[in-house]
Amino acid sequence: MRYALISDIHGNLEALEAVLKCLASEDIDEYICAGDIVGYGANPRECIEAVRSIDPKILVAGNHEWGVLGLLDIDYFSENAAAAIIWAKGVLERGELEYLKSFKLSASLEDFTVVHGSLEEPARFNYVLDGNDARRTIELLKTPLCFVGHTHIPGIFYYDEDRVVCSEGPALNVDRSRKYVINIGSVGQPRDGDRRAGFAIYDTGSGRVEIRRIDYNFERAQYKILGSGLPQRLAERLAEGR
Numbered sequence: 001m002r003y004a005l006i007s008d009i010h011g012n013l014e015a016l017e018a019v020l021k022c023l024a025s026e027d028i029d030e031y032i033c034a035g036d037i038v039g040y041g042a043n044p045r046e047c048i049e050a051v052r053s054i055d056p057k058i059l060v061a062g063n064h065e066w067g068v069l070g071l072l073d074i075d076y077f078s079e080n081a082a083a084a085i086i087w088a089k090g091v092l093e094r095g096e097l098e099y100l101k102s103f104k105l106s107a108s109l110e111d112f113t114v115v116h117g118s119l120e121e122p123a124r125f126n127y128v129l130d131g132n133d134a135r136r137t138i139e140l141l142k143t144p145l146c147f148v149g150h151t152h153i154p155g156i157f158y159y160d161e162d163r164v165v166c167s168e169g170p171a172l173n174v175d176r177s178r179k180y181v182i183n184i185g186s187v188g189q190p191r192d193g194d195r196r197a198g199f200a201i202y203d204t205g206s207g208r209v210e211i212r213r214i215d216y217n218f219e220r221a222q223y224k225i226l227g228s229g230l231p232q233r234l235a236e237r238l239a240e241g242r
């Protein structure tokens with residue numbers, strides 16, 4: 001099976017369409033979405049529709065889904081994130097909110113688990129930023145692989161002797177005797193200094209995970225953010241990949 005993994009789309013339709021177009025020529029069997037379809041960007045409705053159209057086998061909730069659903073207090077979010085959540089609440093329709101409500105917090109399939117933040121109390125949406133954070137998820141992990149998003153920074157965490165280290169990849173040949181936490185990066189708002197849209201492909205047959213990046217029309221996404229009354233900073237950061 002070839003799985004395409006996407007996360008942290010954040011209402012960025014230009015980035016999502018570029019990623020889906022690229023994946024259309026990749027012989028993908030199933031799609032997996034690790035959450036945060038909405039928030040920050042100007043097209044939450046269109047992004048929900050596009051995700052629905054690929055019918056992901058696993059869809060887990062991100063903190064921004066929980067924000068618009070009122071399941072996470074608005075004080076949890078930064079000022080700009082909160083502004084975007086309040087804005088998204090105003091544009092999403094009932095059927096779209098019902099769809100977001102159907103997402104679980106974590107799910108497993110074959111030899112992998114998917115969670116937005118970390119396995120340590122998934123409803124708290126903790127960040128896996130370093131080896132220590134990743135170690136706690138590895139200890140709770142019941143499958144060899146765990147795919148996460150949330151930080152918008154791609155990376156592969158695994159034990160090297162007695163400590164957990166992080167590799168930037170971009171590819172991994174899975175050693176089945178190990179466990180890995182793999183951050184698949186962000187489609188719509190990368191934060192590692194590279195503004196290109198991020199996603200991953202996992203081929204269970206060859207045991208290979210690839211973290212990919214592709215260019216998209218970020219200027220158009222910026223233009224829409226500025227035209228919709230969302231905070232200006234949310235447009236600026238797309239150019240910086242921060």
Ligand code: ZN
Nearest residue numbers: 008036062150
């Ligand atoms: Zn996010």
